Amino acid sequence: xxxxxxxxxxxxxxxxxxxxxxxxxxxxxxxxxxxxxxxxxxxxxxxxxxxxxxxxxxxxxxxxxxxxxxxxxxxxxxxxxxxxxxxxxxxxxxxxxxxxxxxxxxxxxxxxxxxxxxxxxxxxxxxxxxxxxxxxxxxxxxxxxxxxxxxxxxxxxxxxxxxxxxxxxxxxxxxxxxxxxxxxxxxxxxxxxxxxxxxxxxxxxxxxxxxxxxxxxxxxxxxxxxxxxxxxxxxxxxxxxxxxxxxxxxxxxxxxxxxxxx
Amino acid sequence: xxxxxxxxxxxxxxxxxxxxxxxxxxxxxxxxxxxxxxxxxxxxxxxxxxxxxxxxxxxxxxxxxxxxxxxxxxxxxxxxxxxxxxxxxxxxxxxxxxxxxxxxxxxxxxxxxxxxxxxxxxxxxxxxxxxxxxxxxxxxxxxxxxxxxxxxxxxxxxxxxxxxxxxxxxxxxxxxxxxxxxxxxxxxxxxxxxxxxxxxxxxxxxxxxxxxxxxxxxxxxxxxxxxxxxxxxxxxxxxxxxxxxxxxxxxxxxxxxxxxxxxxxxxxxxxxxxxxxxxxxxxxxxxxxxxxxxxxxxxxxxxxxxxxxxxxxxxxxxxxxxxxx
Numbered sequence: 001x002x003x004x005x006x007x008x009x010x011x012x013x014x015x016x017x018x019x020x021x022x023x024x025x026x027x028x029x030x031x032x033x034x035x036x037x038x039x040x041x042x043x044x045x046x047x048x049x050x051x052x053x054x055x056x057x058x059x060x061x062x063x064x065x066x067x068x069x070x071x072x073x074x075x076x077x078x079x080x081x082x083x084x085x086x087x088x089x090x091x092x093x094x095x096x097x098x099x100x101x102x103x104x105x106x107x108x109x110x111x112x113x114x115x116x117x118x119x120x121x122x123x124x125x126x127x128x129x130x131x132x133x134x135x136x137x138x139x140x141x142x143x144x145x146x147x148x149x150x151x152x153x154x155x156x157x158x159x160x161x162x163x164x165x166x167x168x169x170x171x172x173x174x175x176x177x178x179x180x181x182x183x184x185x186x187x188x189x190x191x192x193x194x195x196x197x198x199x200x201x202x203x204x205x206x207x208x209x210x211x212x213x214x215x216x217x218x219x220x221x222x223x224x225x226x227x228x229x230x231x232x233x234x235x236x237x238x239x240x241x242x243x244x245x246x247x248x249x250x251x252x253x254x255x256x257x258x259x260x261x262x
Numbered sequence: 263x264x265x266x267x268x269x270x271x272x273x274x275x276x277x278x279x280x281x282x283x284x285x286x287x288x289x290x291x292x293x294x295x296x297x298x299x300x301x302x303x304x305x306x307x308x309x310x311x312x313x314x315x316x317x318x319x320x321x322x323x324x325x326x327x328x329x330x331x332x333x334x335x336x337x338x339x340x341x342x343x344x345x346x347x348x349x350x351x352x353x354x355x356x357x358x359x360x361x362x363x364x365x366x367x368x369x370x371x372x373x374x375x376x377x378x379x380x381x382x383x384x385x386x387x388x389x390x391x392x393x394x395x396x397x398x399x400x401x402x403x404x405x406x407x408x409x410x411x412x413x414x415x416x417x418x419x420x421x422x423x424x425x426x427x428x429x430x431x432x433x434x435x436x437x438x439x440x441x442x443x444x445x446x447x448x449x450x451x452x453x454x455x456x457x458x459x460x461x462x463x464x465x466x467x468x469x470x471x472x473x474x475x476x477x478x479x480x481x482x483x484x485x486x487x488x489x490x491x492x493x494x495x496x497x498x499x500x501x502x503x504x505x506x507x508x509x510x511x512x513x514x515x516x517x518x519x520x521x522x523x524x525x526x527x528x529x530x531x532x533x534x535x536x537x538x539x540x541x542x543x544x545x546x547x548x549x550x551x552x553x554x555x556x557x558x559x560x561x562x563x564x565x566x567x568x569x570x571x572x573x574x575x576x577x578x579x580x581x582x583x584x585x586x587x
Contacts, residue, residue: 085298104514
């Protein structure tokens with residue numbers, strides 16, 4: 001994009017970027033270096049051997065997996081219906097959904113908490129998965145509908161003439177053709193669900209249902225402010241996400257970019 | 263919130279459904295297009311159902327004092343709203359939201375443009391830099407909060423750095439002072455959001471026509487001139503998207519604030535998100551007051567979205583394309 005012809009300007013640019021990156025490394029450096037103080041690797045050994053540690057990761061996987069399945073099915077079906085099928089007043093339904101596009105989750109916690117208490121749903125994974133799905137679906141439907149609109153109608157008409165029913169059209173045409181969009185969508189939901197903090201904090205109150213974002217607090221209780229161990233726990237928690245990102249850079253960036261068009 | 267209305271509903275089955283080019287052989291659509299209400303139903307029930315139910319229930323709850331569970335609901339009329347709007351803490355939260363939004367937005371735009379411009383200019387180790395600035399975006403704020411505490415506490419990394427470079431007189435308890443707690447929360451917000459701006463700007467810059475840049479260069483434009491006269495105007499839709507997203511983020515901010523300062527000391531770093539949380543799940547909860555705050559927050563979000571939307575019509579054209587990364 002920008003030309004740096006002379007050696008001097010090239011070195012200067014490299015220097016500026018390197019200096020600008022330093023602030024990003026400070027918290028990471030602070031976290032990693034302090035996590036080794038005292039017992040060294042012993043801090044990590046202690047953290048990993050805490051009973052129930054793996055449970056947090058399993059619970060996060062349940063929340064993320066459940067959200068992905070519900071959102072994927074509901075989104076693909078809705079995008080198919082909105083884009084290719086005959087629905088009376090479909091734009092009214094569509095805009096009802098889009099009105100919730102930028103709704104922040106904090107406005108849901110008071111009414112949902114009250115409801116969850118009454119329905120005895122407090123402390124079930126549903127109380128987290130359903131709000132996550134509800135808040136993501138308007139957006140995922142918006143981008144997927146836009147994508148499905150780009151698939152020619154004639155494809156579906158031809159299938160129809162060949163005797164395919166609606167289900168067959170969905171399964172054999174739409175699902176395979178919408179796969180690139182589905183990947184971006186799944187990564188986006190995965191990041192959001194894995195990193196969700198407020199909803200699990202309010203609704204998953206029992207210790208054995210904690211998700212990874214609740215680990216720092218768990219270890220603070222466990223270790224009475226033994227900072228190196230808390231930081232070791234944070235490092236261990238961050239590593240899977242960082243590895244996943246480095247392995248799937250393109251997909252992550254596409255998923256996050258998709259999240260920006262609200 | 264800003265989307266073009268998809269193609270208007272044609273009366274399905276009408277015979278005038280001809281497309282450009284005189285392709286009149288299309289069959290009446292009703293035979294070809296099957297009905298599909300059941301297909302949109304699951305999405306509608308989960309999202310519209312749950313969200314609209316919550317909003318209506320919020321509105322209802324906001325007229326009561328209620329500690330939740332089996333305790334009695336006391337009807338109080340508009341008292342919760344009056345209490346919110348006359349509470350100085352509420353106005354502190356509003357002020358903090360505005361400050362946070364402006365500061366993070368500006369830093370995100372500047373940082374995002376700087377990094378994406380640099381990484382489009384063949385620097386060494388570009389991928390390493392990229393991973394470093396995006397890690398704060400992909401790892402949960404809740405996971406990284408202990409690291410920020412370690413940086414900003416009184417005997418923490420930041421004060422150590424200050425001392426080692428001769429700025430020891432600036433050493434202070436950043437988290438424990440009502441004058442600096444908001445600064446810390448805002449800086450952590452900047453730290454976590456530059457990478458996101460970078461992703462969008464980097465993708466946007468890749469889509470700028472190289473011939474346009476070449477032409478400008480032949481006409482004698484320098485790097486800065488190209489940046490301000492060609493690159494940035496082309497990226498305006500992204501900047502507007504970032505403004506909206508940042509505003510919503512500031513309105514609902516909770517994770518970092520709660521884990522780093524808990525909104526304190528003395529409510530100096532309070533945000534609407536932390537206020538609603540404390541009233542929903544705190545020890546002296548009042549779900550009615552939390553609901554009233556939620557309704558106010560929602561109104562601010564809706565009004566602002568509508569204002570931004572009507573101010574930036576040109577954005578509409580770009581809002582349905584997925585930026586290619």
